[in-house]
Amino acid sequence: MVSVNSYGQIIGDALPNWQVCTFPERKTLRGKFCRLEPLKVEKHGRNLFSSFSQMGDDRLWTYVPLGPFKDYDDFENVYAKLAQDSSALHFAILTAETDLPIGTIALIRIDNGNGSIEIGFVVFSPALQRTPMASECQFLLMKYVFEDLGYRRLEWKCDSLNEPSKACAQRLGFHFEGTFRNAAVYKGRSRDTSWLSITDYEWPIIQKSFEAWLKDNNFVEGKQQRRLVDIRMEIAKGAEHHKFP
Template identity: 30%
Template sequence: MTANLPAPVVLENDVVRLEPLTLAHVPDLFAAGGGDDEVWRWMPIATPRTEEDLATAARALIDDDKHVPLAVVRQESGRAIGWTAYCDVPGFDESVEIGWTWYGRAHWRTAVNTSCKLLLIDHVFDKLGHNRVLLKTDALNLRSQAAIKRIGGLHEGTLRRHRLRPDGTWRDTACFGILDEEWPAHRARLTG
């Protein structure tokens, strides 16, 4: 079976709505996390200091045909509080990466991340027919690694000197995977 490529989509549950990222989301996104060095610490771009900086980063992600960026909108407020993306995984058949994820600090350690990942991963396996989800993070980002493991990601290895950080140092990238046959048990645990 050949999997469908990710396409812009709206996914929602009672906590979040994921919708195609547009520049109209930028004011809310900047209010949620613009200028916050800790929010952007592990992202492959420098901390946006102005709305225009954030708009430039959003525009680059929107225009990149290897990513399908989605704004994360908190249902209770109707405001965008972060973004995430489906990403191409060259060299892996029927796989998709979920990445470029960030949320404003006020939404850390809430139901937001689990709610987003449930929507994203369910869509990948149930609607698109992929057989594998890849999640990557900086090898030094222990908070993100713990969150990935909590949703069921299995550490598959570390890519050494994988990417330059905005400060010019080399990032090692920790790679995690979830297979379609593993997901139902993780989903049941996360929703039970």
């Protein structure tokens, strides 16, 4: 339904009950395959550095404003600052199977006044890449942001040349919004930044699709039987059919 003011101008949807969102807390988020713990270098640092080193080269750091690191001391200095950053919340991703940290992820650019927040600093070790944990950890953050904190918008930004990152975001349910040209300079390079997002309007279908995807019967010997994208499309189609019989 289109809203029009007294001057005949089209305006945005009214939010009569809008309140400033809660700033994320340093709390552990638990899932079936993994859990997210607020980053503590003294607890997670050594194992994180070891898990990242399993890549065998520096490709993990190409598209993030961190690294590569020459040794653990270098890594510890950088990640200690991230852990202490009061404007963001950095997590270590621990596997339920081994109870060891194998990746990091963060909530950044937190605008609780407008209900907007971003997922960033996503660094997955080889042990985390292309596993159910890699998707579940994103879902845990999404659910925390929309369900517990009441945000309206969750953002994903990446170097426009980082095709795997864009593909990952879209698989998770983020919508591509556009590219900001010459948006940043990092590591001596120019960066065009791709913007993607999920809004609170889209969240219910995304939540249902993740919950269906994560069910025990969707995994046989650790392998998915139905893709997350296919489940989401099916749920969305059913919602449209219900809306327009």
